[in-house]
Amino acid sequence: MLTIDAQRFMARHESLTKWGATGKGGVNRPALSADETGARRELLDWARKRDFVCCVDPIGNLFVRRQGSSANALPIRMGSHLDSQMPGGNYDGVYGVLAAFEVLETLEDNAFAVDAPLELVIWNNEEGCRFPPTTMGSAVHGGSLSLDRALSAVDREGINVGQALERSLPALGSLTPVDLGSPCSGYIEAHIEQGPVLEALGLSVGVVSGIQGIAQFVFEVEGEEAHAGTTPRDKRKDALREAINLVEELASAIEHDDDVRFTVGKFEVAPGAINTIPAKVVFTLDLRHPNSEELARLIQVVLAMCSSPRRICGVLCRQVLNSPPVQFDAAVTAVIADSCAKAGIETMTLPSGATHDAKHMAELCPSGMIFIPCRDGISHSDREHASAPDMIQGANILLASIIRLAELKSVGASDQKHERV
CATH class of the missing domain: 3.30.70.360 (Alpha-Beta Plaits)
Incomplete structure (x- = not known):
């Protein structure tokens, strides 16, 4: 069974903690701030060293692509966000981004070929604390929020999203433009639970059924x-x-x-x-x-x-x-549950009390989420914490699930089937 490079993964996480560090264990890294821009640029620099393709859509969502072996296959996506609450923790959002990037790197290390391109998405302004509303980038990309309304949203200093993007994007280096709502065939997001259920039951991974x-x-x-x-x-x-x-x-x-x-x-x-x-x-x-x-x-x-x-x-x-509430695709949640079973990991299915970018991706393609526990269920706080073993376990389940999803897509394409997965 293919597994991630745990040492590299944790080192990547440690490296990003410096951007907006509060000195109390958390970060203050609001969307499109200098610190969030710095974190985005550092990750893009890692991607460019791998020759991954780096793209941006009109609302500032970033896409890091590992090319597939098929020129016609739609991408399979995974990701989360790098912005934080003011202040927030070092795991909310950033964990899912780094887990997805580690999936790309692990596949590249092992020359593991899949038909579909695989993309990490770094969603813009998920928290919505600087520029309301929450999950702005994915909502615009998915079509439930207009681009004009999003760009005109202002912070407390009167700066709007459009102005903030004009300041931030030039610092990110060369990016290939992509359209809003660009098609994809599946999406999985890894995230800390932000609640107490998994920790209370002693589980390292949860399969998310949907979002309230x-x-x-x-x-x-x-x-x-x-x-x-x-x-x-x-x-x-x-x-x-x-x-x-x-x-x-x-x-x-x-x-x-x-x-x-x-x-x-x-x-x-x-x-x-x-x-x-x-x-x-x-x-x-x-x-x-x-x-x-x-x-x-x-x-x-x-x-x-x-x-x-x-x-x-x-x-x-x-x-x-x-x-409104959303239920995740049954076939995608089954893939995640099956990946846990094959790894010998006990898991459970649970709903998400917090909203996530996967909610809007569920409107575009079959989607699902992986949860890992966080200590005492605390999030949006300097005290937010996830253990290294749980982080690594969740990233390995994301890797196995993405591989399985890519295999199912390949079989479906070759058989000319039009199934949800």
Whole structure:
């Protein structure tokens, strides 16, 4: 059984930890920042030494290709992202990128021929923390988000994605352009679980069945500035009190079962003076559920509550993301499970609570995901950690799964079959 070069793989990971290092074990590497650009360039430099083809699409997704033996075969893809939360961990995203690159290098080391080209994809702006929404690069590539809307998204300094790309891309060296939605025949993404299930069960690899749905909102509550000491209670239009009440009402109406995930992740108050009644509050809501019909119902609950005539302040609610649940291709998940079985690895099938780029790839081609555990289920934190043995194990399962997927594609093509795998 072919296996990766574990020492090289871990050395690659260590090398990328310097880009945006926080000094606390994590990284602060937002999309298209100088540090994320540096990490991208380092990986591209490794790829060019291998004579892999390096490409870019209009939203800044990078493609690293190892050519196949067939000129007509569609590529099989794998990958993840190099951007992080602000700050984030050293495993979210980057693990999947390096595991995929190690697959390419291992096949190259062993002169292992497959018909289909194999491509690593480094998705742009997966986190969405600098430029909302999340999974921007894959959403644009897959067609669920327009390129114009993505390029016009701005960060807190007023820089938009288009401007950030103009600054970042020249530092990456020569890249061959590819079209959005360019065809491929399959996709597998390796990732840390970002949850506690695998670690609790003592499993090193999980097979992901699908991704739960997510809706994200931005609320603006408009009150009125006034003096904290002289304004009577019945004359106040306190935006902060109104926002707090709204959050409590939303949580009470929505958090009715264990499948609901309700998170207010940002809360900004203006003017922010100790002796001034708040005039404006901006906060966000991240709402998730695995059932598409229930998620749609909860979205309507949110919108209806914001328009209630009982509000003493104006409330504007903008839905910035509506990403329905997705189930991964049964044949791809079977390939991953079979690769675990052949390696003698006990595994399980589980859904993903977090969203990933594989969600949008599932709209383009048969897709699946591999999870490895992370310590205490912690992610988006300096404390995020995955063990070297689990990282290596997951990368070997990705390698075996990609080889098997390529073999199935080759058989399907020669037999002129039009099957999902």
